Amino acid sequence: MGKLSRDDVLKLANLARLELSEDEITEYVTELSEILQYVEMLQSVDVSGLAPTNQVTGLTNVTRDDEIVDYGYQVADLLTNVPAVEAGQLKVKRMIG
């Protein structure tokens, strides 16, 4: 690990669907590398024999009954935040040709 390459940053940007300018790429190569190095301090801790921490709440088995709940709003209101709607459906950039 250690220093991130330009390709690493481009890959991360692609996975996050972010478009970066040349300046931003240069900036993130430095900044993200520094963050990574800082977090890497954790590598020095001996965790052998410890179970991985999946949860910090200490809760288990939080479930609900299989019943419909009235969440207290109109379902149609959910569509008001959607940029484009057609016939009750979310209108998005074409996915396949």
Added chain:
Amino acid sequence: MIDPKLKAQYTTTIGIECHVQLKTNTKLFSAVGNDAREAPANSLVSHIDFGLPGALPVLNKEALTLAVKAAFALGTEPERFSKFDRKHYFYPDLPKGYQITQFDEPIIGKGAITIQVDGQPKLIGITRAHMEEDAGKSTHPAGTDYSLVDLNRAGTPLLEIVSEPDMHTSAEAKAYAYELYLRMRYAEVSEANLYYGNMRFDVNVSVSKTDQLGTRSETKNLNSFRSVEKAVDYEVERQINVLERGESVVQETRGWNDDKQATFSQRSKENADDYRYMPDPDIPPVELDEAFIAAIKADMPLLPDDYRSKFAAIDFDGKVVADILAVPESAKLVAQILDTAGPEHARRIAFWLMLNTPTDEEPTVTAAPIAPAEQLIKLSQLVADNKLSSTAAKEVLAVLQQQGGDVEAIATSKNLMQESDENAIAAIVTEVLAANPKAAEDVKNGEMKAIGFLVGQVMKQSQGKANPALAQQLIKRQLALPKEG
């Protein structure tokens, strides 16, 4: 078609991933209705399905219960500890930007199921099965530059069952898919309606001439047993042809075109997926206690293998057992009759029920008209006692299934009850023999063909109500012939 000799040089290896929709009222993490079949677009949705900030998904307990049932149906036990993870990718039918699934600690670990291939059992390993949420449904209106997304299906609970690469022929792949279907139905884990996509199969196929596995392709979203079989056949031939041309098989995802009966390339896996799995902090892990598991186990319905063992007491061939199993209601009924009335009745009634069994290979919807066991047993007894011919019994059965009622009353009202009063039939026999001296003489001289004619005459005289076996017996007696022969 490929040369069978060439094909025989290659070993085919098949593994199958199957998505089963769990039979719940509500979604996996969102308390809205789960039956999206006829619902208007985006009517069964919530802030959780839309992935709005601050929305807190909460696990549906029934989905958990059904997954535990599925574990038993897959020949194993549920894992005592399991957890949920986020699988990240961007796609318009997935508003959160990640799917909640189970990555490294699924609810179901290793199992195995026995499949039936051409009447022979074969054990297929189950690698794992995990719970996850479905994505939304997208459509692509023709002639436009956009797609439409309906999130009704987003968040529907699925169980993804992953097999070991233990199958080597398309027949085995099809048999495995069918056996999963049967088990999910019998265990009451899923409606298992293939037409509505309740079960979808992804088939991994590779071929190789050596001990080493070849590069595999994955054909996704097959929704019938036949397409599983055909997709395997197609891929085996395609891959052998690629290799024989000296080229390499590309590891890729393929789709299935049912009209062309062919697979087609969808995307190559050169850019290995990078899902950045992480434990989902919203969903605390699941720790099953023994009492919870034991209660579900005690409540498990009989599975196909249980019925197969039960039906061994009846003299059936494998095809008949398979046909009965195709309709769980029939299997239950035949088993009940076997338990209460014995194998003879069970056998007779099973054959009647199968008259109503769709012979279609794709049992998507099966609604065999089922009648009460006691009436079926009574009807079977009437046949056993020679009071009703088997043809007449089928007629009575049809009425029973449509209108219900008492079988004896139905038979009487339709004038179908057989005359087993020996004296009455004997009188008819005497008449018939007197009226047909030539035939009677032929029978006496050993021409047994003529006896059929005489029985026919007796049946006619009695308007079909005479018991034919008894009539034949009486004809022989009156002609002073030995009973047998």
